[in-house]
Amino acid sequence: MTRKQQVADAFAAASETYDTAAQAQVRSGGRLAELVVDRLRKPNPRVLEVGCGTGLLTRALMPAVGGDWLITDLSPAMVETARREVGQGRFAVMDGEHPDGSAGPFDLIVSNLAGQWFLDLEGAVSRLAACLAPGGLLALSTLAHGSLREWRAAHAELGLADGVMDFPTFDALRFMMPARADLQSQVFAVTHVDGRDFLSSIRAIGARLPAPGYRPLTPGAMRGLIRKLGSPVEISYHVVHVLLVRE
C-alpha cells in the first residue's frame, strides 16, 4: 500500500470522530479564514478547497466569502462527511498535490493543515498556483518545526524514537515558496489531561500515521513516556500560513 493510500485510510477511519478532537485544526482554520477574508478581492469567487476533512474550514469561511465551491479531499469518507456537514457546494475526491486543472481556474484555493501530509509540498504549491485565475489567491496552512515539541522532547529524554514527521522550519518553507508569497507564523498550545489524552486526540482526528520506519513503543516504554509528560500536558503547534497571489 502506498503512503498516500495509508494517509487516506487513516483519515477515512476518523471521519466520524474528527470534530471531537480537532482543536488545533479549528485554531489554524480560524486564522486562515481571517487572512483570506482580509486579502480576497473578488466577490462571488470560484473556490477550490484541498483536504477539506469534515469541512471545518469550509463551514468557517464559506458564509464569509460566498461563491461557488469545489470541496475536495483524498479520503472518500471525509468527502462524504463534509458533504453532510456543509450541505452546499460541489464535492469530489481529489489528490490536492495533483489537482485536476480542467476544474479551474479558481479565484481562491484554500487548504487548512493538509499540506504536512503531502509528499512534495513545493511541487504541490506550484501546481495549485497554476490553477489560479489572474489575481487569484492561494491560502494554505501547514505544520512547521516546533509542532508537538513537548511530545518529541519527552521521547528524546527517554532515548525513544517519536515517529513524528520532520516538519520543515519556517526558513525552509520560506525557501521552498515563491519569493512573492507571504508567510505568517501562528504558534499556540493545546492542553490535554495527560499524554494518553493527547494520543487519543491524535487517533480521533486520524493523524496517527507515523513517519516511515517508526516502530511502536512497548507498553512499558509507553507508560514511562506518559509519566514523563505528566499532567496536564501542553502540546505546541507552529502553523505557517502561506498566502500567494497569482499575478
Ligand SMILES: C[S@@+](CC[C@H](N)C(=O)[O-])C[C@H]1O[C@@H](n2cnc3c(N)ncnc32)[C@H](O)[C@@H]1O
Ligand atoms: C488534519 S486534516 C485537516 C482537515 C480540514 N482541512 C480541517 O481544517 O479540519 C487533513 C486532511 O487532509 C487530507 N489529505 C491528506 N493528504 C491529502 C492530499 N494529498 N490531497 C487531498 N487531501 C489530503 C486528509 O484526508 C485529511 O482529511
